[in-house]
Amino acid sequence: MQTIHPAAPAAIAALAPLLGDRLSTSEALRDQHGANEAHYPPAPPDAVAFPETTEEVAAILRECHAHGCPVTAQGAGSALEGHHLAVQGGIALSLARMDRILAVHPEDLDAVVQPGVTRSRLNEELRATGLMFPVDPGADASLGGMAATRASGTTAVRYGTMRDNVLALEVVLADGRIIRTGSRARKSSAGYDLTRLMIGSEGTLGIITEMTVRLHGQPEAVSAATCRFAGVADAVDCVIATIQSGLAVARIELLDEMMVRGFNAYQGSDLPEAPHLFVEFHGTPAGVGEQAQAFGELAGEYGASAIRWTDRTEECRELWHMRHQAHYATGALDPGKRTLATDVCVPISRLAEAVTHAQDLARELRLTSTIVGHVGDGNFHCGLRVDPTDADEVARVHRFTAALAETALRLGGTVTGEHGVGLGKIAHMAEEHGDAVAVMRSLKTALDPKGILNPGKMLPADDEG
C-alpha cells in the first residue's frame, strides 16, 4: 500500500492487533472517509479506525503520538469546511461506534452521551421526557462534531450555541491521557475553562469521548410564522427591531429571494420570490400569544405582508424541516454544479449592510448565491453554486468568500459564526485575531507538541502569520 503519511505504516502495524477489523485500510472505506459534503477535494486517510471505548481512543492516540502519525477525528462527516478530512493522511478516527446515550437526568436537565450520538437521535430518546436538546445545525450532525466545531443553528438566539449547552467533557489528549473537564454543576469558578477551550477546537487539542449536555424543557406552547418583505433590508431591519425590543424570539430566520427560488425548485412550491422571515416563539400560551402579537405589529411597521401564523406542532415541525433543507434547496439551482457554503456573523446593527453587500457581491461576480441565516444572532450563510471544472467560476467564488469574510471583520464581526475554520477560513485567522493567533499556537503546542491532532486545520502555519 502506498501511504500518504510516512508515519502511518508503523502506527497502523501497532494498532492492528488492538483493533482487529475495526482498523481498515480498504480503499473503499478510505475513500468514504476522505469524502465531504462540501466542495473540498477528497482526502482519503491512510486508515480508518473505529474505536468503541475511551480506552481504545487513548490507545490509538498513544501509538500515534509515539509514531508521530496524524489523527483526524470524524463524526457524521457533515462539516462544511473540511474539518474531518485527513489532509496529511494518517488515521481517520471515526467516533460513529461510540454512539450510546449513557444517562439522562431529567431532574437536572442534563444528559451524558458519547460523541457519535446525533442530535436527532438524542431528541428522539428525549421525546417522552418532555425535554429537548435545542442546538440544530442543518445537518443531523453528531454531538461530538457539533461540540468540536462550536456549532449552533436556528435556536441559538434563544438557547445558545454548543458553547452554552455543554457542561462537561471527557477528552483524550494527543498523548493518550484521559481528562475530565467541567462537572454536572450548572456553573463553576474552579480553574481554567477547559470545557470551552475544547469546544470549537476542531479536534486539534484533543478528542472528545464523552459529553454532558444541557437539556431544556419542551416549550408548553409554540407559535411560528412566515412573512414576506419587499426587500431584504426591510426584513433585516425588522429582525434588528425585534431583537432590540427584547422579544424572546426562539428562532428568527431570513431567506432571501434566491433562497426562496431554491425552495420552490426543490420542493415544487410557489412561494413568491421575495425575502421572507421565519420566526418562532416558545413559552406559556399567554406569553407566546403576547409575543406573537408584538412581533406581528413590528413586522407590519416594516411592511411585512402575508403573515401566516401557526401554533400546530406538526405545521411548525414541517416549517423547520423545510428550513433545514436549505443546503439541498440551494442545490436545486443551477443543476450540475456543487454548493459552496460559507458563513459570517456581524453585530446585529451591521446586519443589513452585510447582507446587502453579499447580494451585491454575488451579482457583481455573476454567481448564484442563496442567503439564509440565523439573523437574530447576526449570522448568515451564503450558498454558492459552483462548477468545479470552471476555473474562472471557482476563482470568482473564492473572491466572494474572501470579500465576505473581510466585510464581516470590517463591520466588527467574525469570519465564521458557526461553520468553523477547518480548511476554508485558515487564511483569515491572522486577519481576525492578530497576535492572538500566536497565543492559539502556543496552546496548541502545549497540548499537542508533535502536532498529530488534525494537522493542517484551523491555525495558519507559523510563517503565514
Next chain:
Amino acid sequence: MQTIHPAAPAAIAALAPLLGDRLSTSEALRDQHGANEAHYPPAPPDAVAFPETTEEVAAILRECHAHGCPVTAQGAGSALEGHHLAVQGGIALSLARMDRILAVHPEDLDAVVQPGVTRSRLNEELRATGLMFPVDPGADASLGGMAATRASGTTAVRYGTMRDNVLALEVVLADGRIIRTGSRARKSSAGYDLTRLMIGSEGTLGIITEMTVRLHGQPEAVSAATCRFAGVADAVDCVIATIQSGLAVARIELLDEMMVRGFNAYQGSDLPEAPHLFVEFHGTPAGVGEQAQAFGELAGEYGASAIRWTDRTEECRELWHMRHQAHYATGALDPGKRTLATDVCVPISRLAEAVTHAQDLARELRLTSTIVGHVGDGNFHCGLRVDPTDADEVARVHRFTAALAETALRLGGTVTGEHGVGLGKIAHMAEEHGDAVAVMRSLKTALDPKGILNPGKMLPADDEG
C-alpha cells in the same frame, strides 16, 4: 526598604520613570492593597502601580517579565478567596484608574468598558437606555475582577454568569504583548475560545484591560415574592420543582434560618426565623403574572406560607438590596468575630442533600453558619463566623470548608460556583480536576513561562498534584 520579592527593587526602579507618582511603595498604600474583606492574613505587595492605559499595563508587564517580578492585578478588592493578595510580593497592579465606559451600543445590546468600572456604575450609566448589565455578585465589584473570577450572582439562573456575558476582551499577556479575543459578534466558531480561557483565570494568564459585555433589556414587568417554609428541605424541593417545571425564574434565592436571624440582627427586622425563598420573574406583564401564579401554586404544594408578592420596582429593589447585604448581615451574628465565606455548586437534584449536610456539619462542629444561595443554579454560600485568635475554632472552620468541598464533589458538583479558587480552594483543585490540573499547568506555562502573573493562586504547586 525591605522587599518581599527579590526581583521587586529592579522592577520598581525600571517602572518609576514611567509611572511617576502612580507607582508607590508607601507603607500606607501597600497595607491598603494588602488587605482583604475576607479572612486571609494581610499580604502587602512591594509596590502598587496605577496604570491609566493599556500601553502602561503592557510596559509594566514587559519590565516585570524581564526582571521576573510578580504582578497581581487588583480590581475593587472585594474577592472572597484572596485572589488579589500579592502573597509573593512584587507589584500590585490596580486597575482602579482604568474605569471609563468607552462605548454603549444600545442597537447591539453591548458596551465596551475598562476593567475598573464597577457593576453598579455601569448600570447607573445604562439606566436611561432601557438596558442593564445583570450579573450581580453581592459586592460592588469591578467588571474586570468579575470577569477574572467568572463571577455570577442572583440573576445567573436567567441571564448567565460572566462566562456568558462577555463577548470580547483586550488582554495584556505576561510578556507585555497585547491581544484581542472575541468580537462584537454574538457568536463565532473562529478559533480557540481565548475569551472563555481568560474569564475565570484570576489574573494568572493575562491582565484584562478592556471588555465588551452583553447588555439586556430592562424587563418590562417584574414581580418578586418572599415566602417561608417549615424546613430547608421543603424550600429546596420547591426550588428543584420550579427549575424542573421550566419556569423562567429570574432570581431564586434561599435564606436559611440562621441567615434570617442575621438579617434581623443587622437591620432590626423581625422575620420569623425559618427558611425563606426570595424569587423574581422578569418579562411581559401577562407572562410575569402567569409565572408568578404558577410559582405560587408550586410553593403551596411544598407548604410555603406568608407568600408576599410585589410588582413595585422600589420594593423589588429594596428586597434585593437587602439580599446583597448577606455578608454584612452574617457579620451581625457573634459580634467580634470575622466572616469566612465559602461556596459550592451541585447538580440541582442534590441540592437539598448538600444544604442539609452543611447545616448538620455546622451544628456538629459548633459553628455559627448562615446559608444563602443562588439555588436555581445549585449554588450556595456558607458564612461562617470565626474568631481568628481561637485556634480551635479556626481549625473547625477549615474542617467545615474542606468537608463541604468534598461533599460537593461527591454529589457531582464543584468546589466553587462563583467565588473562585484564589488561595482558599487550591487544595481541592487536584481532587476536582484530576489529571486536568496538569493540562491547566501546561497552559499556564505556555502563556506565563516565568510564572509572574498572580503566583501562588489557583494551581497547586507541581508536587502537590
